[in-house]
Structure formats: structure tokens, C-alpha cells
Amino acid sequence: MRILVLDNDTIPSDPLRVPDGSEVVRDNYLQPDELERRLADFDVLMLMKVRVTEAAIARSRLKFVQKIGVGVDNIDMRALTARKIPLANAAGQNAIAVAEQTLLLLLMMARRWPELVKDVQSGYWRPELAAQTGELHGKTIGIVGFGAIGREVAKRAAAFGMRLLAHTRTPRREHAQEYGVQFVTLPELLTESDYVSLHTPLTDETRHLIGADQLRQMKSTAVLLNAARGGVVDEDALIDALRERRIGGAALDVFRTEPLPLDSPLSGVDNVIVSPHCGSSYESTIRQWALASENLARIARGERPHCLLNPEIYE
Numbered sequence: 001m002r003i004l005v006l007d008n009d010t011i012p013s014d015p016l017r018v019p020d021g022s023e024v025v026r027d028n029y030l031q032p033d034e035l036e037r038r039l040a041d042f043d044v045l046m047l048m049k050v051r052v053t054e055a056a057i058a059r060s061r062l063k064f065v066q067k068i069g070v071g072v073d074n075i076d077m078r079a080l081t082a083r084k085i086p087l088a089n090a091a092g093q094n095a096i097a098v099a100e101q102t103l104l105l106l107l108m109m110a111r112r113w114p115e116l117v118k119d120v121q122s123g124y125w126r127p128e129l130a131a132q133t134g135e136l137h138g139k140t141i142g143i144v145g146f147g148a149i150g151r152e153v154a155k156r157a158a159a160f161g162m163r164l165l166a167h168t169r170t171p172r173r174e175h176a177q178e179y180g181v182q183f184v185t186l187p188e189l190l191t192e193s194d195y196v197s198l199h200t201p202l203t204d205e206t207r208h209l210i211g212a213d214q215l216r217q218m219k220s221t222a223v224l225l226n227a228a229r230g231g232v233v234d235e236d237a238l239i240d241a242l243r244e245r246r247i248g249g250a251a252l253d254v255f256r257t258e259p260l261p262l263d264s265p266l267s268g269v270d271n272v273i274v275s276p277h278c279g280s281s282y283e284s285t286i287r288q289w290a291l292a293s294e295n296l297a298r299i300a301r302g303e304r305p306h307c308l309l310n311p312e313i314y315e
Contacts, residue, residue, distance in 0.1 A: 001300060002041060006030060007048035007068070015286050016046075017293035019300040032056060044299070046292055047075075049258075054079035064299045066292045069280075070094065070149075071229055073202040077310060084313040088295055088305040090288035092148040097281035098227050099152030102197055105251035105273060106141070106157075109195075109223045110134045114273055137161035142193030144168075144186070144209070145200030145228065146175060153197060154179040165189045168200075190217040195225060202229035212237040221248040227279050230255040239265045242272060253279055 001022040007029065018024055030038065032053045039045065039060035045052070046066045057079040065080060067089040080087045108114060111133045119126055141157045143150045146168035154164050164181040171183035186209075190196060196218060200206050210224065211234040218224070224247060226233055235256045241247050249271035255264070258277055266272055280288075295305035304314060 001043045001063075001296075003044040003046065003296070004038060004042040005046045006035075006050045015289040015293070018296055022296075022300075044296065049074060052076060057083065057085070064088075064295070064305065066090075066295055066305070068285075068288050068292060071201050072309060073229060073231070081310040081313055086299070086305055086313060087309045088307045089309060090291050091307045093287040093291055094280050094284040095148035095152045097284040098149045098199075098279040099156055100281075101253065101275075101279045102149075102153050102199075102225060102227055103156045103160075105225050105227070105253070105275075106136060106195055106197075106223075108273055109225075109249055109251050110136055110139075115270075139163070139194040140165060140192055141195045141197060142167065142184075142189035143181070144189065144196065144198045146171070146181070146183075147199065149227075150197075150199040151175065151179060153199060154181055165193060186214070187217055190214055191219070193222060194219065195223050197225040198228045198232050200228055200232060202231045207231050208234040210234065210238070212240070215241040215247060218247050220246060223248050224250045225252075226250070227253045230258065235266075239269070242266075242269045245271075249273075253277055 001019060003018060003022055003024045005016065005024060005026045016024070030050055032051050035050060035052065036056040036059055039056050039062060043061060043063045044066070045062055046068060048068045052075045054076045057076060062085050065075065065085060065087045067075065067087070070089050070091050072087065072089055075087065077087055112129060116129060137160060140163040143153055143164065143166040146166045150166065157164060158180055164179065165184050166181045167184060167186045167189045175181065176183060198210065200209065209232050215237055224238070238250060242250060251273040252266065253275045254277050260266065260274060266274055291306060298305050
């Protein structure tokens with residue numbers, strides 16, 4: 001089994017375990033045309049962010065693709081499914097890390113932390129600004145997407161005494177009871193929430209889920225947080241809303257184009273926090289590679305991998 005591991009610089013040590021007799025080739029970021037040439041020589045592809053096109057899949061001899069992470073919007077799943085190539089992700093393995101990052105962003109926005117830190121670093125000392133910051137306790141958070149990450153965010157927000165609203169494609173009564181969350185429509189969530197936190201995958205249905213109309217429904221003081229995918233938000237509409245102060249601010253870990261261009265207007269808006277798509281952690285990365293190692297063993301034994309996204313190929 002020949003295994004191509006991409007995004008190799010994301011591996012904190014060397015946790016990948018492979019079946020006996022396997023050959024592993026490691027590389028970093030490949031452009032689609034480069035990947036198209038390389039895939040003809042490999043049985044397994046393991047990756048995070050590299051785009052995998054239909055053309056690359058068509059020229060490959062792949063028997064399995066493993067996404068290190070959750071979102072597979074960078075992979076042509078239809079092309080894999082058409083060729084009966086299993087695709088798995090690492091669902092749930094980074095939920096705690098992303099939820100903790102979300103609470104970090106919540107607190108930083110509520111307490112105006114970047115502004116205060118910048119003040120001190122610039123020689124200003126304005127403790128009186130504390131009176132212009134807010135508490136999370138008693139505020140309403142609207143969680144869009146209630147999968148593993150959304151549920152972990154709910155746990156932590158509840159510990160801060162926040163009111164929990166959620167919007168999801170498949171609301172479950174047991175989740176409402178377990179997490180103390182109220183499931184509502186998206187318009188209801190937007191109009192009632194002080195913080196709107198996005199945790200939904202990027203699909204054809206969720207692309208630009210938050211656009212100009214949705215931003216107009218938010219409170220003028222509300223903050224938008226996005227640790228999902230940049231495409232879930234209409235970035236141009238968001239920039240307009242921020243510049244015109246139609247919402248209170250935004251905390252963004254993901255963007256339409258990554259890395260975020262140096263000339264992006266988001267870098268120069270003072271009511272915005274930006275970070276470099278870094279919701280994972282050392283521990284969550286180790287968990288994801290452990291699951292990937294187990295999936296390699298299962299594929300070698302002719303078994304279905306864990307977290308399989310296209311089970312119809314086995315029918």
C-alpha cells in the first residue's frame with residue numbers, strides 16, 4: 001500500500017501508524033495540477049486542506065481517502081463516490097479544541113481584549129474601558145449547526161450562564177433536554193442572539209447561509225463568530241455590515257480565501273478579530289491521526305473505515 005500524506009507540516013510528531021509493508025510519502029501543499037500527476041502512483045491519500053479535483057481522482061488508482069479534519073469541501077466527494085472510493089473524515093476528534101477556541105473568541109469580543117492589549121503595548125493605560133465591556137452571563141448565543149462542535153460550544157456557553165439557541169437541519173428532542181438548548185428557525189436565532197456562532201459544514205445549501213439579508217436581521221450590537229468555513233458567510237456583505245456598524249463585530253477563524261490576503265478589508269476593521277484557521281490543537285491532531293491510523297488498518301483488512309462519508313459505495 002502506497003500512502004501519500006499531504007499537509008505534512010501539520011503533524012506535531014509522527015503519530016501515523018501504517019500496515020506492514022506500506023510505503024509512506026510525505027509532502028506539503030500541492031496545487032491541483034501537481035496532485036493530478038502524483039495520485040496515479042498511490043493507493044491512499046491523507047490530507048487536510050489541499051484541493052482534490054475530479055480530474056485528479058479520475059487519473060488516480062486510489063482505494064481510500066482520509067481527511068484529517070471534518071469538512072470535506074476541498075474534496076470532490078461525488079467523483080470519489082462514482083468510482084467507489086471510500087472517503088472518511090475525523091468527525092468529533094477536534095470538537096473540544098474548536099469549542100474552546102470559540103469561547104476564547106467570545107470572551108475576547110465581550111471584553112474588548114485585543115483593543116486593551118494593543119493600548120498597553122502602545123503606551124496607553126485605560127482601565128476605565130472595563131466599564132464599556134460586557135459579561136457573557138445572561139447573554140444569548142445562537143449556535144448554527146448542532147453537531148459535535150456545536151454541542152461542545154453549548155456545554156461551555158451554558159457554564160457561563162448564557163441562554164442557548166440553536167438552528168440545525170435535524171433538531172433532536174434529547175439534545176434540547178441534555179444541553180438546555182432551544183431549537184429555533186434561523187431568522188429567530190439571528191434576531192434574538194447577542195452572539196451568532198457558526199458551526200455548520202460548507203455545502204451547496206450552506207454557502208452564503210449568512211448574507212446581507214441575514215446580517216440585517218441581527219442586533220446592531222451582535223457579534224458574528226465563524227470557526228466553520230469561510231464560504232458559509234458572504235464576506236463582502238459582512239465587510240459592508242462591519243464598516244457601517246450594522247452589527248457589533250465579528251471574530252473569524254476562516255475566510256473565503258486562505259491565507260487571508262494582506263489587503264483584505266477584514267484586516268483593517270477595528271471591530272474584528274481574525275485568526276489563521278487554527279481551531280485545532282496538539283491533542284486533537286493526535287486524536288485525528290490515531291483515527292486515521294485505525295482506518296488504514298481497517299482498509300487493509302477489507303473493512304469499512306470509521307467516519308465513512310459515502311457508505312453507499314458498499315451497497
